[in-house]
Amino acid sequence: MADVAVATHAPAEHAGDDGHGHGASTGISNTKLAMWLFLGSECLLFGGLISTYLLYKNRIAEGSIGPKDVFDIPFTSASSFVLLMSSLTMVLALSAIQRGDERANRVWLLTTAVLGSIFIGGQIYEFTGFYREGLGYTTNIFGSAFYTLTGFHGVHVSIGIIMLMSLFVRSYRGHLHQAQAETVEIIGLYWHFVDVVWIVIFTIVYLIP
């Protein structure tokens, strides 16, 4: 049996993180499967943080600063809308690279990153305002839970922006072509996930009293 012809140069023999799913038994490439698994894990990370917030939001002492005192719902709605629109531009970026239109891909990648940055800017502005009104990280249990939950989300958006900008720079230098559309798709998965999490957080933290 050991004398069967050896075809070691075939792509299927290719062990490694090349992300192109050689020998992918599921039909999903390794990198995409890995991203889905990672996002599954992230669900429990945010699940834990959201539970913590829900447990603690009403446990502040009488007279201490609470959600009703600080939230500016129209402002946060606007920045949430910006973040949601960035999911649309992310889809446009993916569609562009899938068509092979590298210039449009760059434009939409950059737009997505800029929209994400506007959201982060809004969050910083919002946090600064809250702090001026007297809600610090250590002020009370609501402050700790609120800043931790939204802060974790903000860090996720920021990492997404860094990845989008890395893609943009690679494309600008001529290293991102139609053949690598899946890379854009995978980073898009992450970006959409972070958006969806924000919808949950916005509803639970800001909208439900």
Added chain:
Amino acid sequence: MAIIEQPLAIGTGRAPEVRSPLGVFARPTAKGGWRSWVTTVDHKKIGIMYGAAGLVFFLVGGIEALLIRIQLARPDGSLLSAETYNQIYTMHGVTMIFLVAMPLGAAFSNYFIPLQVGARDVAFPRLNAFSFWCFLVGGLFLSSSWIFGGGADGGWFAYAPNTGVAYSPGHGMDFYALGLQITGIASLVGAINLITTVLNMRTKGMSLMRMPVLTWMLLVTQFLLLFAIPVITVALFLLTFDRRFGANFFRVEAGADPLLWQHLFWIFGHPEVYVLVLPAFGIVSEIIPTFSRKPIFGYSFMVGSGIAIGFMGWGVWAHHMFVSGIGPLSVTAFSLSTMFIAVPTGVKILNWLATMWGGRLRFEVPMLYAIAVPAMFTIGGLSGVTHSVSPADTQQTDTYYIVAHFHYVVFGGIIMAFYGGFYFWWPKIFGYKLDSKLGKVNFWLQLIGMNMTFGPMHILGLQGMSRRIDHYSPGFGFEFWNLIVSIGAFIIALSVASFLVNVVLSTVRYKRGLIPPAGPDPWDARSLEWMTASPVPEHNFDEEIEVRGLDEFWHRKYGYDKDHKVVRIATGEEVAHKGDNKNVHLPSPSYWPLVVALGLPLIGYGLIFNLLLTIPGAILLLGGVYGWVMEPPDDPNKAHGHDDHDDPSPGLALASVGAEEVGNG
């Protein structure tokens, strides 16, 4: 780290291209020596390193255990102060669970998942190396707390608010929170990597229900880690923020609920129990059929009960909290679910017994361990079921009865199975068998020692001796059994020593040619890892294997004659690959996983001592990630593997570069 300047030997006559995309490191090329280990991305070397690191930490945790037992051997023990004793028992638990049982499970996962599914390597070899380095630096970071003012002292499950700055003012709990965070990254990345490997890298014909039970159990383990690690990540972050930045998550006076920690910890902690035990179940499920010369009884039930344990493991966490005041409804619900989870475990034990029933048993050392596991684990499992009876549990909570229970599970189930795994696969990994006489001495000392140590703890617990007390006064009736327990602990120590002696002696004898090479298939085994040379060559298999059924390797050795009797049609040596294929394309080694991992403990020290330290840590981390991303997974300039072969197309290499960013996100 030194920059390697020697030119690569390229036989193609092509002009050398840019070798280090960022101009920092040359691509590592070492084939031997320490550098080949530091830069390796080979799942087998990584598995060996996991195993070696786990064993070193096993000795550390063992010394801590012996200190505890010296302290408690006689009434009013005075070897350790109460403070030191708190640190010793906490670090004993943390070390044994997070730095011994988990990495040893990871060692078997890394080494055998790719082999058992017939793959060249894992899906992401560099991420695999990163997992290991993360685990190692995390473990060393955690252990370094002994140098920086003392270990963690809040118990291994670190209940709030005991772990707040007010009650634990030293840095021990900070090291605990940040160290486990780092090892958690290792487990999470490893889980993603290994699940992808199992799902995507199976060889031709290797459907899910043809995978060996070990691979199945390890797959369930990785899923448990995937979903359990983020929960403890949250808990550890909250604890860190409380301790370092003055947050209020566990400050009761600010309105915090101490149950939050308990829930978060045990939602992680109970699946964690199965993370530890399922690899052990998998190992036993490989050893017993081999030495019974029968296929595993009820393969699909074996797999199904493993999956059932994986699901039900999420529904029993609050049985750790029966006395925490969670209310009668919760207690009832979790009592029932705890009773139910004994069922799939019972199925497994029945199937092991039924596999042995009517088999031609060979009592080699691995088999002795594999038989001891169901026996010892059943004792631990039954005392576990007594905990599900919540009124009884109320009596048993925080007594030595609990300590007895989980040591029968962890030591009698898990550690014994790992020993069996060492003896079973040692010839596969290193090419020679461990000495069988010394192995039997090791086994019997282990079995007698553990029963002497943990058996009497049941009695002590029911007599009312609390766990975690640093001394007891004479006259409570604790003296006799405590002395027996301490003697038992030293018998275990003797048994560990006999294992180490066995390793050294067997290695020396093998090197001197006194024991023969084991050959590819020394035990007449059944699964694919035996179908290649021993030790396993770097490329695993010479050619892709086509699988046509469960126990493929065995079916290539045995057939049926005209009376439908099993007859041998080939020897293992004839069927197994020779391991001499020189033309296999392998992933290239890399420095970056180590560089990225080294950033993490620096950030940890920075958070504890001086925030300025986090800056070099973050630079290492981010710079490392970028260096990693820019470095193609396969060195385009190097003809690696064994000899020259065609380079992969540049497009392919670039594609992988981009895709890699995702893995780091």
